[in-house]
Amino acid sequence: DIVMTQSPLSLPVTLGQPASISCRSSQSLVYSDGNTYLNWIHQRPGQSPRRLLYRVSIRDSGVPDRFSGSGSGTYFTLKISRVEAEDIGVYYCVQGSQWPRTFGQGTKLEIK
Amino acid sequence: QVLLVESGGGLVEPGGSLRLTCTTSGFSYKFNEYYLTWIRQAPGKGLELVAYITGHFDTYYADSVKGRFAISRDNANELVFLQMNRLTAEDTGVYFCVRDSYGLDFWGRGTLVTVSS
Numbered sequence: 001d002i003v004m005t006q007s008p009l010s011l012p013v014t015l016g017q018p019a020s021i022s023c024r025s026s027q028s029l030v031y032s033d034g035n036t037y038l039n040w041i042h043q044r045p046g047q048s049p050r051r052l053l054y055r056v057s058i059r060d061s062g063v064p065d066r067f068s069g070s071g072s073g074t075y076f077t078l079k080i081s082r083v084e085a086e087d088i089g090v091y092y093c094v095q096g097s098q099w100p101r102t103f104g105q106g107t108k109l110e111i112k
Numbered sequence: 113q114v115l116l117v118e119s120g121g122g123l124v125e126p127g128g129s130l131r132l133t134c135t136t137s138g139f140s141y142k143f144n145e146y147y148l149t150w151i152r153q154a155p156g157k158g159l160e161l162v163a164y165i166t167g168h169f170d171t172y173y174a175d176s177v178k179g180r181f182a183i184s185r186d187n188a189n190e191l192v193f194l195q196m197n198r199l200t201a202e203d204t205g206v207y208f209c210v211r212d213s214y215g216l217d218f219w220g221r222g223t224l225v226t227v228s229s
Contacts, residue, residue: 031214039215048208048221049159055214092159096215099174101149103159 002095005105009081012112019080021107023093028073030097037096040069040078045107046088053078054096085111114138114218116209121223128199132223134192134209135149144187147212150194153222154205163194176202199227 003026013019029036038056043049051060056076057069066081080087089112093104120132132150139146149164163173163183171183182195192209206222 004130035214037214039217041216048219049216051215051217052215053216094159094195094216096212099164100161100174101164101212101216106158 001100002098002102004093004095004102004104006032006091006093006107009105009107011107011109013080013083013109014112015085016082019083019087021078021091021093021109023071023076023078023104025074025076025095029095030073036072038069038071038076039094039096040067041092041094042087042089043092044086046090047089049092052091083109083111114140114211116211116218116220117210118207118220120224121207121225123226123228124199125229126200126227127193130194130199130225131196132194132207132209132225134194134220136190136192136209136211139190139211139226148183148185148192149210149212149216150183150192151208151210151216152203152205152225153208154155157205159188162207165192196225199225201227203227 005024029038040053041049041051052063053069068079071079090106090108093108113182115137117135121172152162165171165183180198184193204227208222210216211218211221
């Protein structure tokens with residue numbers, strides 16, 4: 001199974017400041033079709049997870065453009081340009097290139 | 113609009129059984145073309161893939177549930193099931209039904225399973 005490793009695991013951020021989360025996979029996430037299936041999901045307290053980004057950098061419908069994703073191969077980054085109060089919760093990277101799907105440990109973003 | 117709604121959770125004693133149902137709607141393509149998964153989250157913990165089923169009824173189980181859980185699907189009625197037997201306290205958590213399309217794209221709200229005497 002592919003191991004996904006996130007850092008940091010805890011991320012205190014001041015409102016309006018940027019935030020960045022990294023995710024590393026134990027093997028390349030480039031699929032046989034040439035695409036890289038790395039998703040980011042967000043779980044607010046008490047809610048179910050919701051996908052934010054797919055294929056590294058494509059935002060899902062309704063996701064603000066302050067969220068961006070980058071990376072390739074085995075190293076990926078989620079960036080929030082200016083953190084807002086609604087961004088609190090846990091962020092997970094999850095790979096979609098191989099079964100079984102595997103998750104990072106999660107990064108808890110909180111407001112300072 | 114894609115929807116997945118889980119039901120069937122509850123309180124059960126160790127060694128007992130539960131059957132979870134996921135009712136789906138709004139899939140833009142044929143339901144039987146999608147992989148469907150059950151993912152669980154223990155209290156205060158991360159996400160764990162429990163089982164998945166392909167459109168052709170192939171299945172996968174996490175080692176922690178192999179031999180105790182069974183995933184199935186009803187393509188005609190667009191339903192997914194998770195039969196859980198010989199439950200233990202370690203199975204306690206919220207169980208999410210999730211569609212997969214090159215990654216987990218749509219999530220249900222989850223159903224809580226509590227295993228306790």
